[in-house]
Amino acid sequence: MMESKQIRFVINGHPHTLKVSPWRTLLEMIREDLQLTGTKEGCGQGECGSCTVIMGGKTVNSCLVLAMEADGQEITTIEGLADGEVLHPIQESFVEHAGMQCGFCTPGMIMSAKALLDKNPSPSEKEIREGISGNFCRCTGYTKIIESISAAADVMKGGK
Amino acid sequence: MEDYSVIGKRIPRVDGRVKVTGEARFAADYSFPGMLWCKMARSPYAHAKILNIDTSRAEKLPGVKAVVTGKDFHGWKWGWMPKTRDEGPLADDRVRYLAEAVAAVAAVDEETAEEATELIKVDYEELPGVFDPEEAMKEGAPLVYDHVKNNVSWEFHMDFGDVEKAFRESDLVREDRFETGRVITGYLEPPAAVAMWDASGITIWAAKQSPYFVYRHLAACFNLPLNKVRVIQPFIGGGFGGTKNDSLAGDFCACLFSRMTGKPVKFMYNMEEVLKTCRRRHNMIIYNKMGMKKDGAITGMQSRVIADGGGHTAIGPLTMYLTGCMSTLPYKLPNFKHDAYRIFTNNPISAAMRGHGVTHTRFAAEIQMEMMAEELGIDPVAIRLKNAIEAPHETINKVTVHSCGLSEGIKTLAEDPAWKDREKKKGSAPVAHGVGLSGTAYLGGARQRGHQSCGAVVRLCEDGSVDYLTGATDCGQGSDTVLVQVVAEEMGIGVEDVDIKRVDTAMTPCDAGSYGSRVTVLAGEAAQKAARDVRDQLAEFAAEQWGAKPGDIVFRDRQVFVKGSPEKTMPFHKLAQAACYSGSGAVILGRGYSKYGIEVLDFDKGIGNSGTSYSFTSQLSEVDVDLETGFVKATDFVIAHDCGRPLNPINVEAQNQGAAIQALGQTLYEQFKMSEGKTLNPNLVDYKMPLSLDTPDIRVIDILTDDPDGPYGAKEASEGAIVSTPPSVVSAIHDATGIWFKEQPVTPEKIVMALKKKKEKKG
Numbered sequence: 004m005m006e007s008k009q010i011r012f013v014i015n016g017h018p019h020t021l022k023v024s025p026w027r028t029l030l031e032m033i034r035e036d037l038q039l040t041g042t043k044e045g046c047g048q049g050e051c052g053s054c055t056v057i058m059g060g061k062t063v064n065s066c067l068v069l070a071m072e073a074d075g076q077e078i079t080t081i082e083g084l085a086d087g088e089v090l091h092p093i094q095e096s097f098v099e100h101a102g103m104q105c106g107f108c109t110p111g112m113i114m115s116a117k118a119l120l121d122k123n124p125s126p127s128e129k130e131i132r133e134g135i136s137g138n139f140c141r142c143t144g145y146t147k148i149i150e151s152i153s154a155a156a157d158v159m160k161g162g163k
Numbered sequence: 164m165e166d167y168s169v170i171g172k173r174i175p176r177v178d179g180r181v182k183v184t185g186e187a188r189f190a191a192d193y194s195f196p197g198m199l200w201c202k203m204a205r206s207p208y209a210h211a212k213i214l215n216i217d218t219s220r221a222e223k224l225p226g227v228k229a230v231v232t233g234k235d236f237h238g239w240k241w242g243w244m245p246k247t248r249d250e251g252p253l254a255d256d257r258v259r260y261l262a263e264a265v266a267a268v269a270a271v272d273e274e275t276a277e278e279a280t281e282l283i284k285v286d287y288e289e290l291p292g293v294f295d296p297e298e299a300m301k302e303g304a305p306l307v308y309d310h311v312k313n314n315v316s317w318e319f320h321m322d323f324g325d326v327e328k329a330f331r332e333s334d335l336v337r338e339d340r341f342e343t344g345r346v347i348t349g350y351l352e353p354p355a356a357v358a359m360w361d362a363s364g365i366t367i368w369a370a371k372q373s374p375y376f377v378y379r380h381l382a383a384c385f386n387l388p389l390n391k392v393r394v395i396q397p398f399i400g401g402g403f404g405g406t407k408n409d410s411l412a413g414d415f416c417a418c419l420f421s422r423m424t425g426k427p428v429k430f431m432y433n434m435e436e437v438l439k440t441c442r443r444r445h446n447m448i449i450y451n452k453m454g455m456k457k458d459g460a461i462t463g464m465q466s467r468v469i470a471d472g473g474g475h476t477a478i479g480p481l482t483m484y485l486t487g488c489m490s491t492l493p494y495k496l497p498n499f500k501h502d503a504y505r506i507f508t509n510n511p512i513s514a515a516m517r518g519h520g521v522t523h524t525r526f527a528a529e530i531q532m533e534m535m536a537e538e539l540g541i542d543p544v545a546i547r548l549k550n551a552i553e554a555p556h557e558t559i560n561k562v563t564v565h566s567c568g569l570s571e572g573i574k575t576l577a578e579d580p581a582w583k584d585r586e587k588k589k590g591s592a593p594v595a596h597g598v599g600l601s602g603t604a605y606l607g608g609a610r611q612r613g614h615q616s617c618g619a620v621v622r623l624c625e626d627g628s629v630d631y632l633t634g635a636t637d638c639g640q641g642s643d644t645v646l647v648q649v650v651a652e653e654m655g656i657g658v659e660d661v662d663i664k665r666v667d668t669a670m671t672p673c674d675a676g677s678y679g680s681r682v683t684v685l686a687g688e689a690a691q692k693a694a695r696d697v698r699d700q701l702a703e704f705a706a707e708q709w710g711a712k713p714g715d716i717v718f719r720d721r722q723v724f725v726k727g728s729p730e731k732t733m734p735f736h737k738l739a740q741a742a743c744y745s746g747s748g749a750v751i752l753g754r755g756y757s758k759y760g761i762e763v764l765d766f767d768k769g770i771g772n773s774g775t776s777y778s779f780t781s782q783l784s785e786v787d788v789d790l791e792t793g794f795v796k797a798t799d800f801v802i803a804h805d806c807g808r809p810l811n812p813i814n815v816e817a818q819n820q821g822a823a824i825q826a827l828g829q830t831l832y833e834q835f836k837m838s839e840g841k842t843l844n845p846n847l848v849d850y851k852m853p854l855s856l857d858t859p860d861i862r863v864i865d866i867l868t869d870d871p872d873g874p875y876g877a878k879e880a881s882e883g884a885i886v887s888t889p890p891s892v893v894s895a896i897h898d899a900t901g902i903w904f905k906e907q908p909v910t911p912e913k914i915v916m917a918l919k920k921k922k923e924k925k926g
Binding site: 081082090110133 | 176179183186191349350351353400403431433434639640816817821823824825846847848852853854
């Protein structure tokens with residue numbers, strides 16, 4: 004039987020050392036051990052995207068990643084986007100353009116948007132649709148999410 | 164229109180910030196020290212007698228704290244009506260659908276609880292099942308309930324005018340069979356709750372869109388007075404009717420476990436449990452017959468509806484009611500006969516879902532009307548304008564409409580380039596382009612059986628800030644924002660000055676719930692009146708100070724002044740402070756309740772208003788159909804929606820867009836594949852909900868009609884487009900292929916097969 008192991012990682016800019024069991028998922032570690040409940044569990048099977056976080060610069064479904072894989076990694080969750088009281092431009096844009104309704108898919112959706120804009124600061128509408136195609140939203144029909152991401156891209160480039 | 168300062172503005176959601184930062188806590192985000200986990204043991208049979216349950220091995224597993232079975236609830240059952248109480252927290256003597264819960268475990272963690280459920284030994288005697296509603300109605304079919312003849316769970320009949328005479332006098336009569344699919348609401352947040360039972364009674368943080376349902380169910384189940392049941396509302400990750408409007412095995416078991424162990428107990432269903440066991444939309448077969456004159460005037464309609472109800476009744480009687488009582492809108496219908504049957508089968512339970520009941524029969528009637536228009540050579544716009552009702556209108560079953568933007572909506576769409584230029588965009592093989600139209604109605608401010616009024620309390624704080632208490636639930640639709648706007652508008656303050664207290668049944672006034680598009684209309688009216696009550700008390704105080712008449716005191720932009728004497732003015736917060744300090748124990752509290760929802764209707768005959776008001780939605784849908792693969796891509800939707808007056812236009816757009824895409828899913832992709840009661844696709848890969856790449860561009864046009872029975876003229880805005888989308892998409896597919904599809908979902912397979920058949924016929 005595999006034993007628990009101590010891992011080190013940086014989450015939302017803060018270094019952590021944690022002992023995790025081999026079967027613990029990254030999602031469980033984030034939600035239960037670190038009490039960062041902004042990341043949601045929807046399907047638990049890597050299909051809905053509600054648990055999306057950024058690890059090593061890429062989005063992952065944290066329900067499908069083992070916590071041990073976080074060893075030595077840098078992770079960003081929804082709690083790590085705002086700078087104190089100041090919202091990240093993507094968050095600001097989701098609020099202004101009604102990019103969320105129930106809000107359950109929102110943390111994962113915003114993480115996918117962030118990873119997209121980090122790589123591609125000027126995405127076309129089609130590229131935005133592709134960038135969030137791993138995230139279900141049942142409330143909005145996606146239109147206002149796409150508008151929110153597009154407007155955030157403009158703000159982040161310095162325009163308005 | 165009056166010059167409002169907050170109403171009618173594109174105000175960002177009041178819950179926006181906590182939702183984008185991850186601070187918003189949903190039910191599964193709550194945990195407490197010493198908390199136990201609850202898991203269900205579920206039946207491997209769709210229909211079986213429970214002979215014996217042996218829980219001893221599960222109880223012995225280290226970490227298990229308690230195990231319960233159906234017997235622990237002493238035969239208690241619940242249901243939507245007193246005579247339909249047929250569902251227990253756990254099945255006690257018989258299971259009626261696959262994976263129905265039969266026992267539950269509470270353990271120190273989720274894994275242990277799960278493991279223990281597998282150690283529960285249940286002896287079953289398998290019974291013959293019945294899975295097709297039309298088979299289940301036949302003599303000799305297996306019975307889901309021994310005392311229910313022909314498995315008829317509920318029937319509902321309407322008969323107005325003389326349909327036979329109408330058909331005899333028609334120039335054209337058509338009969339068709341339509342079918343709507345087996346779909347689920349599709350919220351992403353699985354049902355969850357944390358329950359605590361201590362000396363003060365039950366406290367439960369539960370994911371409910373209508374928390375006062377579970378409040379009453381728990382009190383009844385455990386024989387507690389209502390003041391010993393406290394339901395506290397977390398944020399809700401989508402509802403859409405059905406499951407989150409009802410109670411679940413998990414709710415009852417978590418409470419009972421907490422009483423047994425003295426610990427807080429949590430449960431969370433997984434997505435497989437959601438897709439296999441939670442309430443779905445009724446799958447309906449509709450035999451529709453319509454008569455028409457040569458000029459397109461509809462003479463009469465007869466519908467026979469057969470719905471697969473699954474193993475229990477749930478809210479099914481209301482579903483059946485809505486399939487008929489709303490059929491007399493939005494077109495003039497002088498003769499109408501309706502026979503609806505809800506049939507028990509050994510499939511999962513069917514219940515309410517957004518567009519409740521109406522989306523089925525309107526789909527059938529709308530498509531059939533257009534098929535007949537085609538036969539008579541009448542254009543889709545003309546047939547609708549010919550039959551559209553105009554306000555004021557009373558239907559043959561005494562539904563009264565005071566505002567109606569249907570004709571204006573259809574005319575607006577007919578002028579849209581998407582419609583006018585449709586012949587130019589036909590496309591070239593293999594991809595054909597099609598455009599379809601629809602014109603539909605939905606009820607708002609549901610006025611159904613039982614008490615439907617809403618209450619509100621507004622409490623003024625001495626610094627001028629305001630607490631607003633409502634029993635209404637925002638499960639994502641944006642009602643918290645609209646209701647705060649209402650309070651702010653009436654008091655002449657900003658939305659930032661008003662704090663909405665989410666539902667806590669120990670403090671908020673009782674409310675029927677979030678369904679039937681009732682919140683803005685009914686809770687909105689209550690909020691308006693409660694805020695006016697506070698404003699009137701303040702006006703009286705101010706008038707006394709200034710020697711003016713209370714009616715001359717104006718509240719606007721956080722200032723209070725006397726009409727005609729602008730020098731007599733003070734900031735709102737100063738007046739609030741002075742008024743709160745004005746006497747011993749001055750308490751400024753406003754109360755309000757809605758009066759719109761209290762008229763009684765005849766539920767047996769289908770007479771009267773099921774809504775306070777009625778919205779009208781017209782829609783243009785454009786699709787590309789690949790004639791080789793049958794693949795349909797919806798490219799553009801234009802929705803002309805009459806919600807009376809949008810109180811928050813960005814929110815109204817968002818509701819229309821979301822409803823349209825949910826409807827697109829059920830029209831084209833979504834369908835549970837069933838085999839002998841087993842759901843073959845209980846995951847989000849094989850059950851296909853729309854993703855961002857599947858959805859069209861959506862434009863929403865507000866048709867303003869200012870209904871007299873709604874706050875500031877408002878009607879519903881969240882369900883109309885789930886009714887208007889399926890017929891307009893199917894009409895667009897017809898435009899592209901020349902084929903009418905009468906069964907949802909219209910999958911690529913069906914399209915390819917139909918095109919092949921058409922080609923063979925020609926050849």
